[in-house]
Structure formats: structure tokens, C-alpha cells
Amino acid sequence: MHSRPELPQPLLAVDGVTLQYKTTDHLVTATYRVDFEVLPSDRYILLGPSGCGKSTLLKAIGGYMAPVEGEIRLKGKKVTEPGPDRMMVFQEFDQLLPWKTVKQNVAFALTASGRANGAEATDRAHHYIEKVGLAKFADSFPHMLSGGMKQRVSIARGMAMEPDILLMDEPFAALDALTRRKMQDELLQLWDDTRFTVIFVTHSIEEAIRVGTRILLLSPHPGQVKAELNSIAPDEIGTPSQAKLEARINDMLFAK
Structure with missing residues (x-):
């Protein structure tokens, strides 16, 4: 059988x-x-x-x-x-902290939630920023980015948390x-x-x-x-x- x-x-x-x-x-x-x-x-x-x-x-x-x-x-x-x-990505582009760079925004989500610390948070942030094609902009501030780029940072931040959904x-x-x-x-x-x-x-x-x-x-x-x-x-x-x-x-x- x-x-x-x-x-x-x-x-x-x-x-x-x-x-x-x-x-x-x-x-x-x-x-x-x-x-x-x-x-x-x-x-x-x-x-x-x-x-x-x-x-x-x-x-x-x-x-x-x-x-x-x-x-x-x-x-x-x-x-x-x-x-x-569970990480949310919203319609609005202004979900990022304006005083932090792209890399700092992504790493901050990790450290604030306790998902990762220090070098691990920075490495993981860098990995997902690369995944969304923004490695060149890792040290840029949100006001320097287009709407589509800001949205990619939000997606990178959500993915860096490695959520279930x-x-x-x-x-x-x-x-x-x-x-x-x-x-x-x-x-x-x-x-x-x-x-x-x-x-x-x-x-x-x-x-x-x-x-x-x-x-x-x-x-x-x-x-x-x-x-x-x-x-x-x-x-x-x-x-x-x-x-x-x-x-x-x-x-x-x-x-x-």
C-alpha cells in the first residue's frame, strides 16, 4: 500500500x-x-x-x-x-528613520528587536541591502533616495529580520x-x-x-x-x- x-x-x-x-x-x-x-x-x-x-x-x-x-x-x-x-511593509515611503543611513535603518530593526547585535546586525543588513540592489547606497540617507529605492530599503529591512511571513x-x-x-x-x-x-x-x-x-x-x-x-x-x-x-x-x- x-x-x-x-x-x-x-x-x-x-x-x-x-x-x-x-x-x-x-x-x-x-x-x-x-x-x-x-x-x-x-x-x-x-x-x-x-x-x-x-x-x-x-x-x-x-x-x-x-x-x-x-x-x-x-x-x-x-x-x-x-x-x-511577521514584518509589515506599508504603502508609504516614509517608513525609514531620516537621520539614519540605509544600512543603519536596516541594522536598527535587527538590534531594536533583539534579532541580531553588533557585527551580525551590520553583516545581515549589508546582505539584504545587496539583495535589493542598493549596495551602492548603503551609506546614503533616505532623503537622497527615490520613492522606489526607499521602498526597497523597507523590503530589505523586513527581509533582514528573516520573519516567517x-x-x-x-x-x-x-x-x-x-x-x-x-x-x-x-x-x-x-x-x-x-x-x-x-x-x-x-x-x-x-x-x-x-x-x-x-x-x-x-x-x-x-x-x-x-x-x-x-x-x-x-x-x-x-x-x-x-x-x-x-x-x-x-x-x-x-x-x-
Whole structure:
């Protein structure tokens, strides 16, 4: 009798998660009973229209807010607070300390969290700055960098922590189209090198297909799971397969 191959254990399990937050007038339900699992080395996309709770879900995975229903588990352990095992990269470029150089910004995250000290922090910072192609700018200050470069430093800082999951909240949304495409390609190259696990929030169908291996579609407010799809292989980008998947996702997201 052949034993069936073991399926990989999910790295992250989101189990029936409902999230709410208060505004001055209302209690807003951002997501309703959302379920999904992220496996090691997934490039997992949360895709949906504005207001479907994608960013709120990412904050909850980061440990910055607690579900009112359901739970989030990382490596089987319930997420209750932020930790260096989950690093966030936000949309804003100004996430860096302006008085520290690129290398100091990356090393500071390591020393402040206790992940590494002294020479080890500096070496690790240098390694990841090289990975994102900024070795020449290691001693530059943030004001000397373009928006795309600052975002690369933020990614290097997140990766230097060697977290279990990198959480990216529309990290390229504020970039112009050409820089955005370049950053997507760089992210994929970085993933090829290191196979890190990433959860990536976007409302661009094209970006979801280019960046992701799996795509979770969320309905408009409150966000509920509409479907989970596999993306296409990298060599199918720009072929009719991409157009077909884009049309299919568009229909699923916006069909009445």
C-alpha cells in the first residue's frame, strides 16, 4: 500500500475571522468569517475592491488588532500581538528613520528587536541591502533616495529580520507604472533567491496575477471570501492565459 504524500502544514491559518473597528459614528464590520491558509513559500495575494477589509486583515495577521470572531494561527500558535516573526511593509515611503543611513535603518530593526547585535546586525543588513540592489547606497540617507529605492530599503529591512511571513500592504501603489513593474520583477527575483513567504494586498488584478502564486478574492464590504485561485506560471505572463485569468477574476469580483 502506498502512503499518500503528506500535505505541507499551513504556516498561517485564518479561521472564521470577523474583524470590526469603530469610527466616530459607527461600528464597521471589515471582514466576515474569512477562512484561508498560507503555506510556506506562498506568494499569497489578498485581492478585492477598496473597503473589502484587505488591509484590516493584514493588520490582524500582524497582531495589531484582534478578531471579534474566529482566530489567526501562525505555526499552530494563536496570534495575539505583533512580533518579529511577521514584518509589515506599508504603502508609504516614509517608513525609514531620516537621520539614519540605509544600512543603519536596516541594522536598527535587527538590534531594536533583539534579532541580531553588533557585527551580525551590520553583516545581515549589508546582505539584504545587496539583495535589493542598493549596495551602492548603503551609506546614503533616505532623503537622497527615490520613492522606489526607499521602498526597497523597507523590503530589505523586513527581509533582514528573516520573519516567517512578510506582510505587504499595497507596497507599490504609490509608484509610477514603470517603477511599479520594475519593483514587481525585483520582488519576484528576490523570492526566487530566498523563497520567503509573503502576503501581499492589492486591488490591481494585473498585479495580483504577476506577483502571486495564489489569489484570494474578497467581496465588497464586509469582505467575505468569494474564491481562491491559483495564478499562472511566470512564463505565461503576457500570454492569452493572463488575459483569460484577468477576465475571470474581473467577472467574479464584479458580477452582480
